[in-house]
Amino acid sequence: MGLSFLNIMLLSGMAVIAIPVLLHLLMRRKPVPHQFPAIRFLQARSQIKKRRLKLQHLLLLLVRVLALCILVLAVSRPILRGAGWIVDQEGPVAVACVVDTAPRMLLRQGNRTRIDKVQDVASNLFDKLPPESKIAIVDTGDGGATFSASAVAAENRIKRMATGASSVNVAVAMNDAARLLESSGIERKELYVFTDLSHGGWEQPVQPNWDALHPDINLVFVDVSATHPQDFILDSLQLSAERLTVGSPLNVSVVTRRVGPKSARSVAIEFQDQEGSFVRRGEKPIALEDGEEEEVRFEINGVDPGVHQGRVLIEGGDGLPVDDSIEFTVDVGPPARVLVASPDPVGTTGLIFVEAVAPFPLVSAGRSKFTVTLESFDRLEKASWSDYLSIVLIDPPPLPARTWKMLHEWVSNGGGLVVWLGPSAGKPSEFSSVESESVLGGQIKRVWRSPDRSNYFAPASLDHPVLSAFRRVGDSVPWQDFPVFRHWEFQPTLENSDALSTPALPIASYRNGLPAMFERMLDKGRVVIVTTPISQTANDPQAWNQLATGFEPWPFVMLANEILEHVMETPDSLNIKSGEVARLRLQRHDLPTATVRTPLGDTFPVAIDQNQGAIAVSATRQPGNYQIRSGGQTGGFVKGFSARLPKSATDFSRLNDDELSFMLGDDRRIVHDAESLDRDVMSYRVGAELSGWILFFAAALLALDWWISNKFYAPRDGAEPEARAAEIFAESVQTDEDAGVITPPPVPPARNRDESTPPPLPEGIDSETEHSP
Template identity: 35%
Template sequence: MSFLAPTLLAGAAFIALPIILHLVMRREPKKVEFPALRFVRKRQSTNQTRLRLRHWILLALRCAFILFLVLALARPVLRGSGLLGEGKAGLAAAVVIDNSPRMDYLKKNESRLDAAKETATWLLEKLPADAEVALVEPGRARRAKLGERDAAILRTERLRTTPAAAPLADAVIEAVSLLAERPDHRREVYVFTDLSRVVWNDGALNLMGEALKANEGTKLYLVDVGEKDPVNAGLGELELSADHLATGEIVTLRTDALASENLSGRPRSVEVWLAPAGGKATKRAEEQVELSDVAQPVEVPLSGLTAGVHQGYVRLSGDDPLSADNTRYFTVSVDPPPRLLLVGATVDDTNLMAEALAPSALAQTAAAQFAVEQIAVDGLDRAQLATFDAVMLLDPPALTSAEWRKLSDFVQTGGGLAVMLGRNAVGKLDEFNAPAPQLLLQGELRWVDSKATYLAPTGYGHPVLRQLADIAEATPWPAFPVFKKWAVANFDKAATTVATFADGTPAIVEGLFGSGRVLLVTTPLSDRASGDPWNLLPTNPDPWPFLALVEGMADYLVGADNRPLNYEAGRVVSLPLPRRSDLATYVLDPPTGDPLPQSLSPGQQEIVVTVTDQVGNYRVRSGGERARLDRGFSVNSAPDVGMLARAEFPTIEAALGEDRVELVASRNSLSSTIDLGSVGRELFPWLIAIVAIVLACEQWLADRFYKTD
């Protein structure tokens, strides 16, 4: 407790006045004459006892009147002790407001965020004018700074929800560390939250608990702006069977419908809409679902998609207080299969590879992943390589210098080339080590290594091996022996080893030439099992690793775009540019707002979009009506945005510490917290009321005590 006018406490000395008056103004007892002396004496004793008690009560009231009057005039202020006492240098406070889409939950046409902003503004206005305050926004790129109260109020008023909001725990930890810069201040963090369990989970509580423990003296106040029994129904994460499709393929959309317990049993429909750029959305499918507090899976197939980019959304029908999880957006790209040229000593030598990349059963239905053309090596000089995306030389014999130069020009302009060496190169080292082929092969052929081994990649990060990454430990490479391979030395400095054999020698080597790429394989991937095969990679009874390997190689060579097209808000999106492209500009169309023109640097190979804080479908275009570039992607909120189940405060209190956290459920309790903890509560009104009561009692008793006959 402190006093605004401590010098007035000296007035307490006036307590001596009633004591002096009490001793001077003693009342003489009345004389009463009765016939019976015994009765007179008894009456005299009773009167003396009553007079003595009234004297002391009257004295106490007069002393209390002076004491409370002096205390009231001294203006005492009651302050909470908190964890740091009053603080020697004032108050440092941080306000953290959850700005995730959950805060768009409506009640009486007011969102949780609006309620939080209104209360936070009121809170900031009640704090002392000299307090150092900061608003910490989850997900804000810049670190918050302590400053003036008016600046924090302005930022609070401008706050909006964003699907790209960072975890609330990160903002709380930032606020705690920010206030730690003021060790001599009283430090308080006010967190406006709906207490959702997905936010106040065990991991987040552990991190916040460690931050509070490391910065003793900081008090955390949780301002509850949520509902005890929220009502909501929505969709979970949207998954696609594939983001990139070949012509004729079917894409399957999968999601979950989930509702709060108070909506269980109600029927809803899940609708799939396609929304062409600049066109009107049309409903393509619909599934009925009965809501439940247990996730109800929904699966909808989409077929008949033509070549191009298709965008749309999946929507849960009906309304509820939170709309952020009722719609999920998606993008699918349907591309014609890339053209791949297979070149062998004879056409028959390319059949195994052709069947692996474009099975005849799929080729007849136009659903093959690659459009494969097979030729013999003697037809290479007549082939129009510019019409193909990649070329594979399957155990080629020695080529002429003109043919090597033709392949070099193809790769130079962005084509992909794979050279798989085998028996047809035996005895022709001089031809393969000549300057023309060495531009592409990246290394010199030395000899045939006949020591049996098998493929044993040391890593699966390269795109060629990425399809095998998730099952790397289960891939039975020893079951696919390699009996012979080429020993290659003097690799180019820019060459990269993609995969090795078990003996450590290179199996697949990548080289870059111009705008294209070259893969050198030191053993053929087209040998039949009969005769004297160099390996059994394509002819094992269960050759699935071989199929995954050659498909990865073909994808990499043709520059297939296997990057995802559907992202969570806040992620960086990368879109590849067309190969052999001379584009200088492009336009980014966000879900809302004006198109954003952008420029491209010479040699740029991809477009990177870093601002993805809007939910919806994005489109990237260039080339005008010819649309030489047409890409798209979709952005969605986090899958848990509709999970509104609340955490229990005792759990939070146990994790953070009973003396470090306090729950504030109403503005009145928040006002008491501010008055006591931050500003201090003046006791003047209470003391004046007590003075008035004491004075009234003294007057009433004095009138009865000094009443004249």
């Protein structure tokens, strides 16, 4: 028997059973999730922590990678080149060393002079030069700039270098050295200037556009100055006169100065005898503080006729011996003969001037500096002019052209002419002529009148030698007490190419602004013109001035003597600066040569100019006394002169920062010893090595890595709460036991992990909380 269905297709209607099932499922209440705020906060904090931790890891990784890269970079020894990237650091170098060889470089400190320091630093520099380098030594004494044959030759020249008067300054020597370096075919060029950076060494600054003019030259200044100098200094020696008359005293003054702590010394004056030994003639003690000055004066009487040489010195050693003595030369002879021409009667018109320059008491005592001969203008041409050193024309009338021509020739040969213009000149057209203008350098124009005593002598400056003597009294000269009522207006010749018409130059003025005195150089001689006379007496109602007739006219006496001494000064000075050419007129035409003995004892011959009877000595760099001899004891002569160092040669006072910037320029490289020079040279030739700085930076990065690691991974507060709770519980138990409280039984320990964890939830139960409606 079998089961069958008649309408088997209708069995598919059983699918309707899915309807209640579907309704059951659809209508079943779904669980509603609930997010607790604390859970939400923890999830947000978790995301923030994750991002922060990721950033910390990246930062720490970056620091470690950078530190390793910096270490590798330091091991590779990078350099920063100063001479370009293509120049071979071992290639040859053209080097020029400019050395200041002034005597102040002998300043001693620590038993070493400045020249010793130059030699040490230069030798160290030469030892480190690459092969085939060229070296030139340029010193301020010779001034020549040439390359030495070898480094050994250059070093030997440095070691044999001597000090002396400078022929060129440091700035000029630098220019010579730069031109020499630029003429070299070597690509790398270096210029080293060895200097004490003193006021004496830097009277002229470096060219402001030096770097633009010499872009290929590496310029380095080597400072060899003394840091704590100690020295006594003799400065500004003054003589009452280079040429004295017999019986006149010799007055010598010198300024002493101290650098360093307070100390005491003695200043002495000595004269040199025929054998060359010095004999002391005076001595005075001094005690000076740092920077203090004191003037020391000596008066020497009884100086015999002839040429005398001596010195003023400070006893005792100090830092710089060359400024401890100053030599001098004086010539003692008969009074200078002066011819004075004045209007008749000469005994009246010329008396005032004669008494001013050769007063009778001094003439009687044999101490007058001048021997005066009075003549009238009519007898002027008949006098033997060759016997006189000076001619004075007081209130001259119009002179014949022949007389002016004679005066022109006489002055040109070395004579000194003084002209005091006055009323005797008459009309300007009659007095002035081509011949007079050739002597005076100008012509008179008109008489200027000031009858109200408002005009007087008023020099604006005391720099001229005629007026320099008034510096001792300064502004206390009472010129207003000696009014000038009338004076000539003198017009100098216009400048042109004619040598005979060179103009006279004003040297002093009146209060009204018009010139009072003029000076004119005429070949070997000079002329001084005063535009008001001194020939009128005090009771003359037509007197032009009261210069010589006022109350106690000592300013006029000084002025008359200074003018006369000035025009008689010969171009050959007995006291010159070291390095200058000494010219002496010997008035000897019968001797061909003379012998010069230097301060060091060396001798050399010099030719005598037979035409002028004079000699010229150029080898005067060594300061001291020079003696000139020719012929024997009979028929020969002995002359001499002294060479003094200029102030700049011994002025070692250091420039301040502002002065250094002005003299050397801004941002100049200055080194102070061989070590700093080595570093500077290495920086220029090889380049500045950066390994030290990079290693320092790498060490800083490693320290930063350690700090960051400790900062990021440091244990947080509350990271072990169970342990901390156990400690607190143990402490509380101990406290309770001490108080007699019964403690609860201990918590049983967990036997294993499974027993310590709760059982899992049944299947079908979600972690979410289900709520029924």
